[in-house]
Amino acid sequence: MSTPYLSLAVSEEKLGDNAPVLFQDGIIRGMQSAKDLGFTGVEIHIRNPGQIDEDSLLAAEKDLDIKICAVGTGLEYGLNKLSFTSDNPEIRQKTRKRFMEHIDLASKLNASVFVGLCRGTAPDYASIQPYLERFAQELLPLQEYADSKQVVLTLEPIAYYMTNLLNTVDDCLDFMARPGFEKLQLLLDTHHMFLEDKDMYGAAFDKCAGKIGHFHVSDSNRRHPGAGNVDFDKVAEKLKQIGYDRPVSLEVLPHPSGTEASRLCMEWMRRYWQIGIK
Ligand code: LER
Ligand code: MN
Secondary structure, eight states: OOOOOEEEEEESSOOOTTSSOSBOSOHHHHHHHHHHTTOOEEEEEOSOGGGOOHHHHHHHHHHHTOEEEEEEOHHHHHTTOOOTTOSSHHHHHHHHHHHHHHHHHHHHHTOEEEEOGGGOOOSSGGGHHHHHHHHHHHHHHHHHHHHHTTOOEEEOOOOTTTOSSSOSHHHHHHHHTSTTOTTOEEEEEHHHHHHHOTTTTTHHHHTTTTOEEEEEEOOTTSSSTTSSSOOHHHHHHHHHHTTOOSOEEEOOOOOSOHHHHHHHHHHHHHHHSOTTOO
8 A cells, every 4th residue: 555645734825823734925935844844745725726836836846856735725715705605606606716726726736626614604504405505516517627637626524613514524425425426535634523523533434435535634722643632543543444545634733833743743644654655
């Protein structure tokens, strides 16, 4: 089995220390920092693919020998307020258009694309079902577009305090069973799993085997492994047991600093995955 890319989140934006992105304000600088710390991949969090110079990213990947594994789209929601389930059809249309651009970028980078916070949220629990239908309707043509470009989309279960749509692994697996979403994969995140999933070190993983396209490492408090209550040794053992070989990527707060949090994460990763063997 191949070794997963050991990755961390970087962004062109300055997001501040409340955002779980370790290296901010410069993707290429972040790639350099990741490389210096022994990482073999990054995920890039961007608010507008049109602002990204893909040729310089491809050149940096080559020069630094580090892979851009995934394109994160959460900033489209957080900063640009784009949402697949907005009541405003113009916003839904903008969201669709933007995701096509993310898929185009990901296709050039041979990366996956996250479907996370841009699902939006229903106004109350009673209206979850119609909003989920709307989400599925909006996502279906994008799934087809991604399939045509051989780009993997990954759907993330996200905890209740950020959205009421698709909180658990089971919610996402049910959603993925709809016709047309056969190639949709999961983006599991330990922070959200800790809050939402029963038996997070057992059944929650077992039922996802073969369906996880990307993996976020983040403790219960969104900090590095060991800072909170997640048992990351159990997590690593489980990932190995189910044969997971896609990226293992840090989405943690830059506390006490991006470098220090990344270094502590790397200590955990090194115990489980041999770096440099693909
Ligand atoms: C995005 O991947 C995520 O996990 C959300 O909680 C936003 O940070
Ligand atoms: Mn995440």
